[in-house]
Amino acid sequence: MKILVCISKTPDTTSKIAFIEGNTKFDENGVQWIINPYDEWYSLVKAIELKEKDPSVTIHLVTVGGADTEPIIRKALALGGDEAIRVNNLGNDSMMVAQEIAAIAKEGAYDLIFTGKETIDYNSGSIGSMLSALLDTSFIPNATSLDLSGSNIIIKREIDGGEETCEASMPIILSCQKGMAEQRIPNMRGIMAARTKPLKVVEGTITNAYTTIQKFDTPSAKSGVKLIDSGNMDELVRLLKEEAKVI
Amino acid sequence: MVLIYIDQDDQEIKKASFEAISYGAALAKQLGTSAEALLLGTVKDDLAAIGKYGASKVHQVNNLALNNFDAYVNAMVVADAAKALGATVIIFANNINGKAIAPAVGVKLSAGLVAGACALPKTDAGFVVTKTVFSGKAFASIQIETPIKVISVNQNSFGVVVGEGTATVHPLEINAPASKIKITATDKIKGEVPLTEATLVVSGGRGLKGPENWGILLDLAKSLGASTACSRPVSDSDWRPHHEHVGQTGIQIAPNLYIAIGISGAIQHLAGVNRSKTIVVINKDPEAPFFKAADYGVVGDAFEVVPALTAAILKSKASA
Ligand SMILES: Cc1cc2nc3c(=O)[nH]c(=O)nc-3n(C[C@H](O)[C@H](O)[C@H](O)COP(=O)(O)OP(=O)(O)OC[C@H]3O[C@@H](n4cnc5c(N)ncnc54)[C@H](O)[C@@H]3O)c2cc1C
Numbered sequence: 001m002k003i004l005v006c007i008s009k010t011p012d013t014t015s016k017i018a019f020i021e022g023n024t025k026f027d028e029n030g031v032q033w034i035i036n037p038y039d040e041w042y043s044l045v046k047a048i049e050l051k052e053k054d055p056s057v058t059i060h061l062v063t064v065g066g067a068d069t070e071p072i073i074r075k076a077l078a079l080g081g082d083e084a085i086r087v088n089n090l091g092n093d094s095m096m097v098a099q100e101i102a103a104i105a106k107e108g109a110y111d112l113i114f115t116g117k118e119t120i121d122y123n124s125g126s127i128g129s130m131l132s133a134l135l136d137t138s139f140i141p142n143a144t145s146l147d148l149s150g151s152n153i154i155i156k157r158e159i160d161g162g163e164e165t166c167e168a169s170m171p172i173i174l175s176c177q178k179g180m181a182e183q184r185i186p187n188m189r190g191i192m193a194a195r196t197k198p199l200k201v202v203e204g205t206i207t208n209a210y211t212t213i214q215k216f217d218t219p220s221a222k223s224g225v226k227l228i229d230s231g232n233m234d235e236l237v238r239l240l241k242e243e244a245k246v247i
Numbered sequence: 248m249v250l251i252y253i254d255q256d257d258q259e260i261k262k263a264s265f266e267a268i269s270y271g272a273a274l275a276k277q278l279g280t281s282a283e284a285l286l287l288g289t290v291k292d293d294l295a296a297i298g299k300y301g302a303s304k305v306h307q308v309n310n311l312a313l314n315n316f317d318a319y320v321n322a323m324v325v326a327d328a329a330k331a332l333g334a335t336v337i338i339f340a341n342n343i344n345g346k347a348i349a350p351a352v353g354v355k356l357s358a359g360l361v362a363g364a365c366a367l368p369k370t371d372a373g374f375v376v377t378k379t380v381f382s383g384k385a386f387a388s389i390q391i392e393t394p395i396k397v398i399s400v401n402q403n404s405f406g407v408v409v410g411e412g413t414a415t416v417h418p419l420e421i422n423a424p425a426s427k428i429k430i431t432a433t434d435k436i437k438g439e440v441p442l443t444e445a446t447l448v449v450s451g452g453r454g455l456k457g458p459e460n461w462g463i464l465l466d467l468a469k470s471l472g473a474s475t476a477c478s479r480p481v482s483d484s485d486w487r488p489h490h491e492h493v494g495q496t497g498i499q500i501a502p503n504l505y506i507a508i509g510i511s512g513a514i515q516h517l518a519g520v521n522r523s524k525t526i527v528v529i530n531k532d533p534e535a536p537f538f539k540a541a542d543y544g545v546v547g548d549a550f551e552v553v554p555a556l557t558a559a560i561l562k563s564k565a566s567a
Pocket of ligand 1: 013037451452453454455477478479480481492493494495496497508509510511512513514515516519529530531532535547548549550
């Protein structure tokens with residue numbers, strides 16, 4: 001079985017979110033980059049678990065980005081995975097990224113393709129769905145568990161207000177979220193091994209974006225909290241009713 | 248024409264779709280075109296009544312197999328329907344299903360996508376859609392460059408607009424690829440409004456000390472008719488079920504009212520709730536960062552404040 005795990009680099013969750021060049025560019029100054037948590041905690045670790053059960057499993061990681069994504073890819077390789085592919089393309093929108101990954105996926109003939117539920121920067125969560133259309137392959141979003149049963153797979157996924165269990169066959173694309181696996185920390189052996197694992201760089205071919213970011217804005221700060229005395233909950237109820245008009 | 252996808256669950260139209268239709272209708276008016284809705288499968292709802300949200304027609308692909316959601320199959324049918332009907336903008340609710348098919352529809356129609364729009368597009372020069380990025384910490388204005396456009400609308404960002412009117416229903420023949428996914432079980436959290444659709448939410452953090460103390464929070468939620476949520480450590484410790492976890496790595500919500508009890512307001516938590524219209528924070532530490540993001544704050548012990556708040560709400564309801 002061959003698994004392709006899509007890895008994205010995102011700013012650390014505590015990063016200061018600021019913009020430069022007339023609010024047209026994210027200010028990367030001082031930002032610490034991490035593996036997108038959904039990609040790391042859920043997709044990658046799930047792939048590793050499958051390989052631990054069955055050593056014949058091959059795991060390839062793919063990222064679309066510049067050379068600055070390589071430390072992230074090495075960190076992912078330290079957790080597990082056999083080799084990584086970096087498609088050298090800055091990927092100006094999700095469609096470009098998805099098209100690059102689809103090209104890699106076609107070549108590798110993978111049985112399972114994992115993405116995270118979404119990236120924590122652009123929050124679009126579009127790649128899995130786009131891959132499904134580009135590869136004409138089934139897609140299960142928001143997967144919370146995956147079990148193999150012969151050549152079939154059993155997947156649980158979050159739905160609005162509940163959970164659904166389904167049976168599917170491979171190849172298939174899954175977007176992974178909480179429940180799929182538990183976060184792991186790379187150990188020394190993994191970190192050493194990662195240094196020598198192959199990291200192949202492929203030139204990107206997609207140059208045409210369908211969308212362009214014109215500018216960023218930050219939300220206007222709240223005008224300040226109104227404090228209510230803890231002994232006067234009638235006043236809070238009145239404010240919620242008459243001022244905020246929410247109850 | 249603006250085409251709006253109707254999301255259904257168990258043959259019932261989801262509330263998020265009414266908001267998507269309202270958004271699509273407002274956009275159609277702005278563009279001087281019609282707003283039409285698209286339903287895959289069958290529902291128990293009265294389809295003509297969708298007209299009150301602003302759709303003039305409902306196109307129905309009357310294929311029972313489509314009552315089971317399959318992201319790939321649905322996307323292929325929506326893309327073919329959009330082509331057959333000549334739609335130029337396709338609107339989805341940015342809920343779990345909408346998120347799962349809008350991007351694939353974009354691929355099939357060579358259309359640019361904005362996922363998670365939070366306002367109507369600006370169409371005076373070009374076609375620019377604003378969406379939330381960095382988990383609500385910023386907005387991006389995105390220009391869609393392609394002739395056909397796909398937008399998924401963040402829940403609770405536009406609101407449901409109810410007017411007058413009835414829609415006409417039109418059967419539509421579209422071949423659906425066979426689904427390769429078999430749904431074997433569905434577990435619904437019974438009697439509760441899904442968090443993403445809730446307008447009132449009461450949420451608890453580690454400050455409540457343990458699962459045995461959740462009663463006061465549940466009583467407050469009940470007095471308001473609110474859904475319940477929690478911070479990540481609370482669900483990680485299994486004090487509360489995982490589906491209640493809100494934040495950057497949990498569910499992102501935007502209710503009208505979010506009451507945070509014993510939650511410090513870490514940046515990752517705020518990322519999931521900062522789009523709420525009104526935030527009330529109850530915390531015994533006046534320095535808790537959450538107060539900076541709050542509209543109303545109560546500095547005090549949750550074990551005293553929360554029952555008092557519940558009593559005040561019940562009193563106010565009784566006198567209303
Ligand atoms: C990558 C990453 C992703 C994360 N994602 C999320 C996420 O999605 N959601 C999330 O919630 N967290 C997330 N976190 C964790 C986050 O950083 C915080 O640790 C977490 O939100 C804290 O939860 P808490 O507020 O319940 O607990 P604490 O931070 O321990 O706060 C408890 C609060 O309760 C107050 N308190 C104590 N006793 C009382 C009392 N008797 N009455 C009133 N108040 C009282 C205290 O003053 C304190 O402010 C993430 C962290 C990381 C690193």
